[in-house]
Amino acid sequence: MKILIVGGNGTIGKKVSQHFSEKHEVITGGRDSGDVIVDITDSKSIKAMFETIGKVDAVVCAAGEAKWAEFSSMTEEDFYIGLKSKLMGQVNLVRIGKDYINPGGSFTLSAGILADHPVALTTSAAMVGGAIHSFVKAVSLELENSIRINVVSSGLVEDAVDKYEAYFPGHNPIPMKKVVNGFVKSVQGKGNGEIIRMYDNC
Amino acid sequence: MKILIVGGNGTIGKKVSQHFSEKHEVITGGRDSGDVIVDITDSKSIKAMFETIGKVDAVVCAAGEAKWAEFSSMTEEDFYIGLKSKLMGQVNLVRIGKDYINPGGSFTLSAGILADHPVALTTSAAMVGGAIHSFVKAVSLELENSIRINVVSSGLVEDAVDKYEAYFPGHNPIPMKKVVNGFVKSVQGKGNGEIIRMYDNC
Numbered sequence: 001m002k003i004l005i006v007g008g009n010g011t012i013g014k015k016v017s018q019h020f021s022e023k024h025e026v027i028t029g030g031r032d033s034g035d036v037i038v039d040i041t042d043s044k045s046i047k048a049m050f051e052t053i054g055k056v057d058a059v060v061c062a063a064g065e066a067k068w069a070e071f072s073s074m075t076e077e078d079f080y081i082g083l084k085s086k087l088m089g090q091v092n093l094v095r096i097g098k099d100y101i102n103p104g105g106s107f108t109l110s111a112g113i114l115a116d117h118p119v120a121l122t123t124s125a126a127m128v129g130g131a132i133h134s135f136v137k138a139v140s141l142e143l144e145n146s147i148r149i150n151v152v153s154s155g156l157v158e159d160a161v162d163k164y165e166a167y168f169p170g171h172n173p174i175p176m177k178k179v180v181n182g183f184v185k186s187v188q189g190k191g192n193g194e195i196i197r198m199y200d201n202c
Numbered sequence: 203m204k205i206l207i208v209g210g211n212g213t214i215g216k217k218v219s220q221h222f223s224e225k226h227e228v229i230t231g232g233r234d235s236g237d238v239i240v241d242i243t244d245s246k247s248i249k250a251m252f253e254t255i256g257k258v259d260a261v262v263c264a265a266g267e268a269k270w271a272e273f274s275s276m277t278e279e280d281f282y283i284g285l286k287s288k289l290m291g292q293v294n295l296v297r298i299g300k301d302y303i304n305p306g307g308s309f310t311l312s313a314g315i316l317a318d319h320p321v322a323l324t325t326s327a328a329m330v331g332g333a334i335h336s337f338v339k340a341v342s343l344e345l346e347n348s349i350r351i352n353v354v355s356s357g358l359v360e361d362a363v364d365k366y367e368a369y370f371p372g373h374n375p376i377p378m379k380k381v382v383n384g385f386v387k388s389v390q391g392k393g394n395g396e397i398i399r400m401y402d403n404c
Contacts, residue, residue: 043278070344071297071340071341071344071345072300072344072346074297076245076290076294076297079290079293080290083285083289083290087285087329087333088278088281088282088285091281091325091329092278095273095276095278098274114336114340115332115336116336116339117339118336118339118340118343119343120343120344121344122340123293123337123340123341123344125340126336126337126339126340127289127293127333127334127336127337127340128333129336130317130332130333130334130335130336130337131289131329131330131332131333131336132329132332133332133336134316134317134318134320134328134329134331134332134333134335135325135328135329135332137318137319137320137328138273138316138320138324138325138327138328138329139273139325141320141321141322142272142273142274142322142323142325143273144274
């Protein structure tokens with residue numbers, strides 16, 4: 001398979017890329033590094049990326065950001081950071097990418113445990129995650145050419161524990177091997193419209 | 203109680219307003235009609251509304267729109283209709299309204315069954331619904347002064363059957379009395395961060 005992994009150099013994307021590279025052709029995309037440079041907040045950049053790499057069998061996205069802050073300090077504009085990046089960035093990857101994916105191919109997006117089990121400071125990140133969950137269910141009803149779509153939502157991943165542990169009191173870290181398997185299940189399984197949840201203790 | 207009902211003249215809002223008017227002071231808000239005119243896509247309009255009506259005990263929102271269309275025809279801008287109206291309109295009602303709500307008061311937002319059980323043409327509407335579900339859970343962790351927030355999500359409501367039936371094959375209409383009770387549960391109950399689902403057959 002020819003697999004595009006957007007955010008292929010991030011905490012999760014790196015492990016996902018390493019795994020798929022063993023048996024597949026992997027193209028990593030990123031804002032600052034990767035085989036192809038792409039800014040998912042910009043539809044033109046997404047279109048240019050697909051024009052460069054051509055048709056693929058699978059698109060995996062492990063990219064996108066949202067602002068973490070106390071709700072009382074969040075401005076309207078702060079919410080749009082997540083809406084433009086993690087939400088519409090991924091929606092646009094599907095909207096544009098569906099014309100560059102081979103029949104029977106798949107999209108795998110990323111959300112996270114916050115969609116179902118938010119913690120403090122995550123009104124924006126949780127909202128965007130919930131939006132992606134529902135979008136994936138809805139768009140799975142309409143994609144043509146047997147193209148599938150799923151979303152992987154993981155709890156606090158092992159490789160991000162040092163950075164995020166304090167924000168997730170009592171959350172059990174999810175081993176990277178399990179997280180990678182979420183993406184494998186989506187790309188190599190037959191599921192469509194699935195929210196692949198990897199949570200541990202909720 | 204002094205209750206603001208935004209979208210108080212819509213299909214659902216009308217019935218909710220009628221119910222609460224029996225025993226409470228109800229102020230209806232709407233884009234074209236109501237006791238106070240408000241455009242929830244415009245933060246300045248929301249702020250002006252609260253400045254006009256002063257402090258309230260409960261804010262109910264039964265307003266907001268999103269574009270229904272085939273995913274293959276949806277432009278990036280089409281998605282922003284729902285993001286700016288039904289999603290950020292409601293987020294901004296909370297963001298701004300929290301300073302105009304009495305201690306112990308409540309917000310009740312609206313989403314819908316599409317967040318969990320989308321039908322064709324609803325990639326945007328489903329997405330916005332899922333976003334609101336997760337936002338409500340997240341913001342309930344942070345609101346101060348014992349202010350509560352919940353969201354009511356109903357299946358196809360009885361009073362909208364004529365207009366929407368064809369889009370919801372096999373969905374059992376939800377009686378208006380049940381829908382109204384969802385709002386009553388949120389406003390007069392003690393729940394916080396709840397998604398009050400009124401679905402029938404899923």
